[in-house]
Amino acid sequence: xxxxxxPVDLDAYCGRIGHGGPLAPTLETxxxxxxxxxxxxxFEAIDALLGRGVDISPAAVDAKLIGxxxxxxxxxxxxxxxxxxxxxxxxxEGLLARVRWQLPEDAPPTPRTHMALRVEADGAxxxxxxxxxxxxxxxxxxxxxxxxxxTPHGPFRLLPSGDAGGWRVQARLGEGWATLYDxxxxxxxxxxxxxxxxxxxxxxxxxFRRSLIVARTTSEGRHTLLDGRLTVRAPGGDVERRARLDAxxxxxxxxxxxxxxxxxxxxAAIERAAAAPG
Numbered sequence: 001x002x003x004x005x006x007p008v009d010l011d012a013y014c015g016r017i018g019h020g021g022p023l024a025p026t027l028e029t030x031x032x033x034x035x036x037x038x039x040x041x042x043f044e045a046i047d048a049l050l051g052r053g054v055d056i057s058p059a060a061v062d063a064k065l066i067g068x069x070x071x072x073x074x075x076x077x078x079x080x081x082x083x084x085x086x087x088x089x090x091x092x093e094g095l096l097a098r099v100r101w102q103l104p105e106d107a108p109p110t111p112r113t114h115m116a117l118r119v120e121a122d123g124a125x126x127x128x129x130x131x132x133x134x135x136x137x138x139x140x141x142x143x144x145x146x147x148x149x150x151t152p153h154g155p156f157r158l159l160p161s162g163d164a165g166g167w168r169v170q171a172r173l174g175e176g177w178a179t180l181y182d183x184x185x186x187x188x189x190x191x192x193x194x195x196x197x198x199x200x201x202x203x204x205x206x207x208f209r210r211s212l213i214v215a216r217t218t219s220e221g222r223h224t225l226l227d228g229r230l231t232v233r234a235p236g237g238d239v240e241r242r243a244r245l246d247a248x249x250x251x252x253x254x255x256x257x258x259x260x261x262x263x264x265x266x267x268a269a270i271e272r273a274a275a276a277p278g
Contacts, residue, residue: 008062008083016040016066025089027122030140033088034128035152037081042071042258043133043215045201045208049269054201056193058083071216071260073208074115074131075197081130082117091120092128094188096196097169097181101135105179113196114181115188116169118143127158127169127183133215134224134231135171135180143167153217153235158183212250212273216258223257225250227276230257247274 010023017036023029047054055061056075064070065080072080078094085092097114100107116129119140126140139151141158148155155172166184170177200206207213214225222233225245230253232241245253250270254260262270 007087008058008080009066010084010087012062012066013080013084016069023088025085025121027124027126027140029088030085030090030119030121030126030128033081033084034130034140035138037077037130038136038138039216039218040259041065041077041130042260043073043077043131043136043213044071044258044260045073045213046266046269048073048201048206048208049210049212050265051209054197056197069259069261071214071258072131073133073200074129075193075200077131078115078117078129079193081128085117085119085128093118094190094193095183095185096188096192097166097183099181100168100179101132101181103179111196111199112184113200115193115196116181116183118187127167132180133213134222135178136215136217137169137171138217141169148172152219153222211276212269214254214258214260225253225258227273227278229278245274247271250274 017040019036021032056079061076061080065072082092082094095116095118096112097116098110098112099114119126119128125143127143128140129137137151137156138153141149141156143158146159148157157170158167161168161182164184166182168182169180171180212227216223221235224231228245228250230243230245247270250273251262254262
């Protein structure tokens with residue numbers, strides 16, 4: 001079992017995500033918090049893109065995601081969510097995964113760079129993940145079945161994985177299944193995330209060092225910004241709208257679609273994103 005991180009201000013967190021319901025360690029609460037979290041707190045790695053690095057200490061995460069209403073990526077998002085769930089009374093373990101999103105099935109193994117959570121609720125183990133960007137599950141997923149599981153934004157499933165007895169997490173896209181990541185079963189300590197975060201935030205191979213990537217999933221659909229391309233996919237996954245944005249359009253999308261206060265220091269990166277191919 002990993003050491004317990006510092007607590008979180010539950011009132012401030014609930015105000016951030018708009019939760020006014022009960023806070024009991026039940027599946028109903030877990031479902032509500034997960035859906036509200038991904039709708040309110042955008043996925044983004046702008047600090048990594050700017051070369052600032054990403055501080056995943058609890059105080060820094062709370063100040064950023066709650067205090068100044070920024071977004072973050074998996075270590076920030078799921079690190080915060082883990083502390084929230086533990087404060088509510090859930091049993092929670094942090095896990096690591098190898099990201100396979102948009103890779104061919106025969107691609108070589110990727111580093112262990114994604115954080116996700118295993119949560120005990122109503123007598124069953126559940127995968128909770130609020131930090132996977134464009135394809136984030138909007139509801140917890142049972143970890144003891146390989147059957148497809150419905151969510152507000154399409155079915156997901158967890159297949160047994162040959163990687164140390166873990167799970168392959170997949171989402172239904174159109175007529176087929178797309179792999180998000182291969183999840184490993186070993187619980188992680190906070191210190192285990194430090195080198196993974198350093199790699200993800202600073203290594204030249206990290207996509208967050210090369211591209212502007214922002215996502216937010218609401219009841220209206222999945223909103224994704226990749227450099228200058230804004231995509232909106234309806235909850236059913238069948239209706240998709242795409243728009244190519246210039247720098248001013250990117251700034252408006254960051255503010256209006258993703259709820260971010262755009263800093264003047266972001267402008268150069270935004271202009272590079274607008275000029276990127278695709």
